[in-house]
Amino acid sequence: MDLKVQSKRILPVAVTGLLAASLAACGNSDDDENGGGSNGGGELSGSVVADGSSTVAPLGEAAAELFMTENPGVQVTVGTSGTGGGFEKFCAGETDISEASRDIKDEEAQACADAGIEFVQLGVANDALTVMANQDNPVDCLTVEQLQQIWGPDSTLSNWSEIEGLDADFDEELDLYGPGTDSGTFDFFTEAINGEGGVQRTDYNNIGEDDNSGILGVEGSAGGLFYSGYSYYLENQDRVKAIEIDNGDGCVAPAEETVQDGSYAPLGRQLYIFPSDQGLEKEQVRAFVEYFVSNSGEVAEAAGFIGLTEDQEAEALESLDSIG
Amino acid sequence: MKSPNLAASGAAAATERGLLSNGRGKTVGTLFASLLFFGLSVAMLGLAWLLVWSFLRAQGRLSWDLFTNPPSTLDIESAGFRPAILGTLMVMAFVFVVIVPLGVGAAIYLEEYADRNRWYNRFIELNIQNLAGVPAVVFGILGLAFIARGPFGLGFIPLTASLTLALLVLPTVILATREAIRAVPDSIRQGSLALGATKWQTISRQVLPVSIPGITTGVILAVSRAIGEAAPLLLVGATTFVVFDPELFNSGYTVLPVQIYQYATRAQPEFHDLAAAGVVIMLIVLLTMNGFAIWLRNHFDKKRVG
The missing domain is CATH 1.10.3720.10 (MetI-like)
Known part of the structure; x- marks a missing residue:
């Protein structure tokens, strides 16, 4: 056992140690996860931690990117734990901003209150929940009543011809696609159509969080029907068609104008961010939130959503001023 | 490590000889070999399909x-x-x-x-x-x-x-x-x-x-x-x-x-x-x-x- 052999045997250990040391060196940093803030008056620095709805994430990412080009010292991260998962972390004080595709639920608000976390709800973009069908489907418009017949919790409809008062004859099997029950889109749609959040027939193709597979399903199935965010329709106009919605005042197609003027009801929705009071105490978080709201048009366009109206934007900025 | 190798090759040779001396054994052997090969090709084809699909889809995006x-x-x-x-x-x-x-x-x-x-x-x-x-x-x-x-x-x-x-x-x-x-x-x-x-x-x-x-x-x-x-x-x-x-x-x-x-x-x-x-x-x-x-x-x- 001379020294040479010994040293060779130690080699892997040494390599491992070196690796650890070099990576640990990378870990040296002046700002930790909750630290940061601004250094002096000018340059902003530190971190902004946002998490929540995967629907809102593209907006958050676009806003983060635009914001970081102007404020290179700030590190914004956007997670996609889902609206519910986002609130869970938010109320545990682990994130600065929660992103949501629906209002906060009572029990979630209670959890935040118990943890002493105050927050404000700010609209950052509009979205049209779009009902999509196969391009060969002759039906152009569905009333809210008819959507309820199709998607209601007690619905047993299995063929398009069973829907009462359709604007066209269509004898084809209903093939339903919808998001998973964790999704804010699911909560919003069931609330708007079935009158109670989370209630919907269960014998549909649950596509989870992967909206593209819903598009794929409807494209390949003559009697297919699917609902999802507007951006998924925009990107797939050559593959599926959007069903107009009649809320008692005639058929309205999802579009920027109809969502902004409120006539695309009840499926027009706002997407929200919820900054916490603790988060807003950090200068970089407040700056980011302000940027997000006041540049909603640019952000929404980049991410495939519909911008806020002037009234909505003013309202959001006002709410922001009311906290912290 | 020489002796185990020798033993292994000896065993293989013996098995092969056993199969050769018996016509039915040979058929069964061939059948199983092809079944095993089929199993292998399902796995490899799946992987190959994934790779080809990814490369085709990613074409034009592959750069530094x-x-x-x-x-x-x-x-x-x-x-x-x-x-x-x-x-x-x-x-x-x-x-x-x-x-x-x-x-x-x-x-x-x-x-x-x-x-x-x-x-x-x-x-x-x-x-x-x-x-x-x-x-x-x-x-x-x-x-x-x-x-x-x-x-x-x-x-x-x-x-x-x-x-x-x-x-x-x-x-x-x-x-x-x-x-x-x-x-x-x-x-x-x-x-x-x-x-x-x-x-x-x-x-x-x-x-x-x-x-x-x-x-x-x-x-x-x-x-x-x-x-x-x-x-x-x-x-x-x-x-x-x-x-x-x-x-x-x-x-x-x-x-x-x-x-x-x-x-x-x-x-x-x-x-x-x-x-x-x-x-x-x-x-x-x-x-x-x-x-x-x-x-x-x-x-x-x-x-x-x-």
């Missing part, structure tokens, strides 16, 4: 931008995977650092020291085998509750991800290492002990060096499994949008599978191409890491013979 640029929603054309690649390498490096000593240590204890007549040793053994079958997301919840939060409270940092994945793949390493140690003939141990070596000297200088190829294989398998996991990491903070390089003790990191999943579920088809490019990158990273491990194994193999 993918390695050097951060992800982007505004500028999809030049978006890349830099933070995700670095995040994956960092997380995997520490998975490696954790599982090698712990896994090999546990295996040595169970094989060389543990008294199998004791109920607690049998209990540990049973549990390790069970742990190997627990779904990944359960380890994610464990990591969230005990490492990110709870007693360790490390927060949502790359180290948390490493520890979570290490727990996930530790059983693989322990089982593979035990097999490797068990394959060392007892005569070597007895010879070493007879020459006056202590038990630890026997293990460290005789048993372990011979088992290194088997251990390395186990570690390669373990790391390969860990590198593809997205579900547990989503729970322990692998965020989907990070444009800066990860730091071990800083929150804000992402890994390749998470980034790929996020791109794949976007509305815009450009993102789907990007996701396919991510698959190609992940493959490159995986093959590079495995290649290094295999080189390491051969290196030790050669040294042992020479």
Whole structure:
């Protein structure tokens, strides 16, 4: 056992140690996860931690990117734990901003209150929940009543011809696609159509969080029907068609104008961010939130959503001023 | 190592002769060989299909931008995977650092020291085998509750991800290492002990060096499994949008599978191409890491013979 052999045997250990040391060196940093803030008056620095709805994430990412080009010292991260998962972390004080595709639920608000976390709800973009069908489907418009017949919790409809008062004859099997029950889109749609959040027939193709597979399903199935965010329709106009919605005042197609003027009801929705009071105490978080709201048009366009109206934007900025 | 080889080839020759002397045996043999080959080709064709699809889809997106640029929603054309690649390498490096000593240590204890007549040793053994079958997301919840939060409270940092994945793949390493140690003939141990070596000297200088190829294989398998996991990491903070390089003790990191999943579920088809490019990158990273491990194994193999 001379020294040479010994040293060779130690080699892997040494390599491992070196690796650890070099990576640990990378870990040296002046700002930790909750630290940061601004250094002096000018340059902003530190971190902004946002998490929540995967629907809102593209907006958050676009806003983060635009914001970081102007404020290179700030590190914004956007997670996609889902609206519910986002609130869970938010109320545990682990994130600065929660992103949501629906209002906060009572029990979630209670959890935040118990943890002493105050927050404000700010609209950052509009979205049209779009009902999509196969391009060969002759039906152009569905009333809210008819959507309820199709998607209601007690619905047993299995063929398009069973829907009462359709604007066209269509004898084809209903093939339903919808998001998973964790999704804010699911909560919003069931609330708007079935009158109670989370209630919907269960014998549909649950596509989870992967909206593209819903598009794929409807494209390949003559009697297919699917609902999802507007951006998924925009990107797939050559593959599926959007069903107009009649809320008692005639058929309205999802579009920027109809969502902004409120006539695309009840499926027009706002997407929200919820900054916490603790988060807003950090200068970089407040700056980011302000940027997000006041540049909603640019952000929404980049991410495939519909911008806020002037009234909505003013309202959001006002709410922001009311906290912290 | 010469005599076992001789024995093996002798056995093979004997089997072959047995088959040849018997017509029915030959047919059955051919049938089974083709069934086995069929099984192999299903696996290989599946992989080949995935690779071809990814490469076709990613075509036109494959450039150095993918390695050097951060992800982007505004500028999809030049978006890349830099933070995700670095995040994956960092997380995997520490998975490696954790599982090698712990896994090999546990295996040595169970094989060389543990008294199998004791109920607690049998209990540990049973549990390790069970742990190997627990779904990944359960380890994610464990990591969230005990490492990110709870007693360790490390927060949502790359180290948390490493520890979570290490727990996930530790059983693989322990089982593979035990097999490797068990394959060392007892005569070597007895010879070493007879020459006056202590038990630890026997293990460290005789048993372990011979088992290194088997251990390395186990570690390669373990790391390969860990590198593809997205579900547990989503729970322990692998965020989907990070444009800066990860730091071990800083929150804000992402890994390749998470980034790929996020791109794949976007509305815009450009993102789907990007996701396919991510698959190609992940493959490159995986093959590079495995290649290094295999080189390491051969290196030790050669040294042992020479």
